[in-house]
Amino acid sequence: xxxxxxxxxxxxxxxxxxxxxxxxxxxxxxxxxxxxxxxxxxxxxxxxxxxxxxxxxxxxxxxxxxxxxxxxxxxxxxxxxxxxxxxxxxxxxxxxxxxxxxxxxxxxxxxxxxxxxxxxxxxxxxxxxxxxxxxxxxxxxxxxxxxxxxxxxxxxxxxxxxxxxxxxxxxxxxxxxxxxxxxxxxxxxxxxxxxxxxxxxxxxxxxxxxxxxxxxxxxxxxxxxxxxxxxxxxxxxxxxxxxxxxxxxxxxxxxxxxxxxxxxxxxxxxxxxxxxxxxxxxxxxxxxxxxxxxxxxxxxxxxxxxxxxxxxxxxxxxxxxxxxxxxxxxxxxxxxxxxxxxxxxxxxxxxxxxxxxxxxxxxxxxxxxxxxxxxxxxxxxxxxxxxxxxxxxxxxxxxxxxxxxxxxxxxxxxxxxxxxxxxxxxxxxxxxxxxxxxxxxxxxxxxxxxxxxxxxxxxxxxxxxxxxxxxxxxxxxxxxxxxxxxxxxxxxxxxxxxxxxxxxxxxxxxxxxxxxxxxxxxxxxxxxxxxxxxxxxxxxxxxxxxxxxxxxxxxxxxxxxxxxxxxxxxxxxxxxxxxxxxxxxxxxxxxxxxxxxxxxxxxxxxxxxxxxxxxxxxxxxxxxxxxxxxxxxxxxxxxxxxxxxxxxxxxxxxxxxxxxxxxxxxxxxxxxxxxxxxxxxxxxxxxxxxxxxxxxxxxxxxxxxxxxxxxxxxx
Numbered sequence: 247x248x249x250x251x252x253x254x255x256x257x258x259x260x261x262x263x264x265x266x267x268x269x270x271x272x273x274x275x276x277x278x279x280x281x282x283x284x285x286x287x288x289x290x291x292x293x294x295x296x297x298x299x300x301x302x303x304x305x306x307x308x309x310x311x312x313x314x315x316x317x318x319x320x321x322x323x324x325x326x327x328x329x330x331x332x333x334x335x336x337x338x339x340x341x342x343x344x345x346x347x348x349x350x351x352x353x354x355x356x357x358x359x360x361x362x363x364x365x366x367x368x369x370x371x372x373x374x375x376x377x378x379x380x381x382x383x384x385x386x387x388x389x390x391x392x393x394x395x396x397x398x399x400x401x402x403x404x405x406x407x408x409x410x411x412x413x414x415x416x417x418x419x420x421x422x423x424x425x426x427x428x429x430x431x432x433x434x435x436x437x438x439x440x441x442x443x444x445x446x447x448x449x450x451x452x453x454x455x456x457x458x459x460x461x462x463x464x465x466x467x468x469x470x471x472x473x474x475x476x477x478x479x480x481x482x483x484x485x486x487x488x489x490x491x492x493x494x495x496x497x498x499x500x501x502x503x504x505x506x507x508x509x510x511x512x513x514x515x516x517x518x519x520x521x522x523x524x525x526x527x528x529x530x531x532x533x534x535x536x537x538x539x540x541x542x543x544x545x546x547x548x549x550x551x552x553x554x555x556x557x558x559x560x561x562x563x564x565x566x567x568x569x570x571x572x573x574x575x576x577x578x579x580x581x582x583x584x585x586x587x588x589x590x591x592x593x594x595x596x597x598x599x600x601x602x603x604x605x606x607x608x609x610x611x612x613x614x615x616x617x618x619x620x621x622x623x624x625x626x627x628x629x630x631x632x633x634x635x636x637x638x639x640x641x642x643x644x645x646x647x648x649x650x651x652x653x654x655x656x657x658x659x660x661x662x663x664x665x666x667x668x669x670x671x672x673x674x675x676x677x678x679x680x681x682x683x684x685x686x687x688x689x690x691x692x693x694x695x696x697x698x699x700x701x702x703x704x705x706x707x708x709x710x711x712x713x714x715x716x717x718x719x720x721x722x723x724x725x726x727x728x729x730x731x732x733x734x735x736x737x738x739x740x741x742x743x744x745x746x747x748x749x750x751x752x753x754x755x756x757x758x759x760x761x762x763x764x765x766x767x768x769x770x771x772x773x774x775x776x777x778x779x780x781x782x783x784x785x786x787x788x789x790x791x792x793x794x795x796x797x798x799x800x801x802x803x804x805x806x807x808x809x810x811x812x813x814x815x816x817x818x819x820x821x822x823x824x825x826x827x828x829x830x831x832x833x834x835x836x837x838x839x840x841x842x843x844x845x846x847x848x849x850x851x852x853x854x855x856x857x858x859x860x861x862x863x864x865x866x867x868x869x870x871x872x873x874x875x876x877x878x879x880x881x882x883x884x885x886x887x888x889x890x891x892x893x894x895x896x897x898x899x900x901x902x903x904x905x906x907x908x909x910x911x912x913x914x915x916x917x918x919x920x921x922x923x924x925x926x927x928x929x930x931x932x933x934x935x936x937x938x939x940x941x942x943x944x945x946x947x948x949x950x951x952x953x954x955x956x957x958x959x960x961x
Contacts, residue, residue: 250674253726254667260730264614264723271617274624279538281629282573282797282892284708286701289347289535290379291354292420293317293337297369302941305330312364313337313373316357322350327907329939332847338380343704347377347535378419378532380899383801383890385539386531386546387567387836387853389521392560398512400527400561401426408553412531415549417542419534424838425519425527427512431487434507443500445492450506453492457481484510516812516847517840521566523823528566528838538629543570566836567855572798575858580635587642588612595650603736604657607728608649614727615645615720622715628708637712644688644713645720648681649728653736656729660738670733678725685721689714702791705893792893796859796866799890802852803901804839805937806883809945810848815839818883819850825876826854831862831869848941852885874934886935901937917942 253260295309310328317326317339325340341350358373365373388408390400401423409421435450463475481487488503502508519528533542554563591612596605616638628634656673660666695710697703762769804822806815819839826835832854839850856862856869864872866889877885886901908923910916920940928936 248671248675249678250725250729251671254670254674254729254733257730257734260726264610264727267614267618267621267723271614271620274620275617275630278620278624279629280540280574280577281538281631282576283631284629284633284705286343286705286893289341289343289345289350291339291341291347291351292376292378292380293339293354293358293373294334294376295336295365295369295373296334296371297366298333300333302330302332305333305335308366309369309373310335310337312361313358315364316361317354320350320353320357331941336380343701351375351377376420377534379535380532382532383569383799384422384530384532384567384853385543385569386565388529388531389526389564389566389836390529390557391521391524391526391562391564392558394560395558397426397525397527398429401512402428403557403561404527404529407556408529411549411553412529412546415542415545417533417537417545418531419537420530420532422530422532423527424530424840425517425525427514427517430511430513431481431484432509432511433487433502434509436505436507439505443493443505445505449492450502453490453502454487457490484508514840517838518816518819519838520820520823520836521564522835523820523827528836540570540573543568566834567799567853569797569799571858575798576632577630577635580632580639584616584635584639584642587639588616591642591646595646599650599653601657604653607653607731607736608646610731611649611720611723611728612642612646614723615641615716618719618723619712619716622719623708623712626711628712631708633706633709634712637709638716641713641716641720644717645723648684648721648724651677651681651684652724652728653732656732656736657738660736666736667733669736670729673732674725674729681721681724685717688717692717701893705792792891794867795889795891797890797892798856798859798866800852800854800856800866800870800887801890802854802885802887803899804837804850804852804883804885805901806848808848808941808943810882812840812847814882815848815850818880821880822852822877822883822885825880826852826873829869829873831857831864833857852887854887884937886937888935901939902935 293313295305295313297305297309300308306328310330313335314326314328314337317323317337320339322342322345323339324342326337328335328337339350339354341347355375358375362372390404390408392400405423405428409423412418412421433450433454435447440446440450457479458481459479461479463477465472465474481490488501488508490502491499492502492505493500519526521528531546533539550563550565557563592605592609595608596602599605619638619641623629623634652674655677656669659669659672664672692710692714695703695706698706804819806818810818816839819837823835823837826832834855836853836855837850840847856866862869870887870889873885873887877883877887888903906923908916908920910919917940920938924936924938927933
């Protein structure tokens with residue numbers, strides 16, 4: 247039985263099937279999403295809660311602990327980490343790879359609601375939930391600046407306008423705004439004047455609370471008309487707030503401006519952000535887990551012109567960091583490698599076959615197999631990424647083998663005098679089983695890798711299936727399209743051309759083969775030495791999960807002493823910005839300190855966009871090594887830089903590439919031993935940028951309450 251016979255006898259139908267495969271693959275290629283890597287990230291959720299003024303210990307015990315008790319009961323939760331600072335707590339939840347993030351979010355929301363009765367009653371708002379991994383670098387950073395408008399007004403527009411619109415775009419997980427705060431009226435009490443009038447801070451707070459109310463006032467109804475009541479119950483600026491009556495007695499009126507300084511300001515003045523050294527308001531856009539970066543960015547950029555038109559003309563909206571450029575450049579490089587590989591394979595085939603007709607047959611099989619693989623990738627929901635394109639590049643050497651075997655065997659029968667049709671039938675009947683056995687043996691090598699578990703298995707699943715699909719499709723093409731084309735176009739070579747150029751190659755090969763057969767003991771020893779040397783190299787070669795990537799983006803954390811003031815921190819951060827901007831390979835420097843700029847009051851964050859790889863003098867790691875000694879010359883500030891990676895194994899943002907967690911049930915013991923471990927790790931010459939997220943050495947003012955004296959005084 248000859249499986250290829252129906253296709254050989256019906257070449258028109260076979261060509262139509264090949265054309266259909268070509269068109270399906272071409273359409274699938276255009277529609278395939280582009281990504282740096284397959285979707286391998288753990289579903290991660292971020293839970294945040296705030297209680298202004300509460301110490302980290304109170305946040306950990308009164309807020310984080312009740313939430314942890316409830317959240318820890320959720321099935322499929324792999325890891326839960328919490329971090330408590332002054333007035334805020336954040337919990338990062340990581341779930342199984344197979345857990346849908348939407349289902350996990352519903353269970354987390356239910357757990358937050360269940361923990362409501364255990365949380366402090368004076369929480370300003372319920373804990374919030376975000377479908378985002380805080381350890382991921384932002385996919386887009388937008389900068390807003392103006393030469394005439396104040397930063398507070400720009401921040402108000404960004405936080406209440408742009409951020410809300412961006413968060414509604416499909417694929418966006420979180421939009422953070424840094425560099426400013428909402429406009430506010432600040433009241434700075436004068437203690438001496440308060441004491442002179444017999445007032446306390448509680449009196450001022452009570453007066454302000456009673457003056458700013460948002461109560462329904464209702465409406466009035468008459469025989470003919472109705473009217474809605476409106477009242478000026480809101481104080482909107484410092485001028486109106488300073489006229490607030492604090493106390494009135496015997497015709498004497500005491501106003502707020504008499505006992506306090508009242509002025510227009512922002513809610514939190516300890517926040518600043520820069521773009522290339524100039525103050526700006528920054529919007530950090532992070533994606534949802536498993537969302538395609540390029541598709542999300544395309545949707546965002548389609549909305550940016552409309553958002554720009556909604557802003558005042560005096561505000562300049564710019565894209566500071568865009569991950570799409572580096573991702574597309576990396577994928578384009580792999581696509582060029584794939585095209586070059588196909589060209590080289592065809593050239594090698596022609597060099598050995600020395601017949602353009604015979605070379606065309608496997609040359610047709612290669613693009614058909616690759617395009618058919620694109621159609622299969624689209625059916626499975628895969629993307630064009632570095633691993634799937636690498637699989638296609640490797641497959642180029644495999645898919646041509648079957649076509650060459652079929653073509654060579656058919657040409658052998660042609661040279662023996664058979665007609666093209668009979669040669670195609672006889673040649674494919676003889677090697678069909680061989681082609682199938684080769685295909686099955688190759689698939690048997692790759693398919694077991696699908697049983698790998700964890701993030702490694704998920705990372706290479708698309709790679710293995712893409713490679714396997716291309717090998718399987720190449721076998722089908724080699725047993726259908728290749729013999730049909732051979733029957734139509736292949737002709738026997740002239741006798742003079744048949745052996746030209748191959749005689750010298752055969753003679754050289756014959757001499758080496760004869761020498762090897764004559765020195766069998768030496769060849770055996772050489773083989774054994776090769777095996778032993780391979781084992782030694784396997785043990786000595788560096789090992790890791792994934793190669794260090796150069797994505798064109800550096801992320802960093804700046805850290806000063808824990809008792810530093812905001813003004814001093816801002817000055818140090820500006821020095822670090824200037825040092826980084828001095829490098830010619832740096833395109834943009836985005837930095838922020840204060841609210842939204844770091845987890846604590848003595849830290850800031852950095853995002854450094856690099857020039858395209860072909861325009862740079864060095865890699866990202868080499869640039870970090872060059873910047874490290876320059877940044878160390880800034881007294882009082884440590885800057886930790888690392889290249890952003892597409893694969894993140896954790897949910898905590900770290901100062902360095904690797905993280906270790908030290909646990910203890912006793913907080914005092916943990917504070918005692920953590921610095922010792924940090925010092926021991928820092929002493930190792932192989933390590934750089936060793937740091938700890940423990941913040942327990944800052945200045946603290948302790949108040950010792952004399953409860954008996956306070957009770958006697960009635961306070």
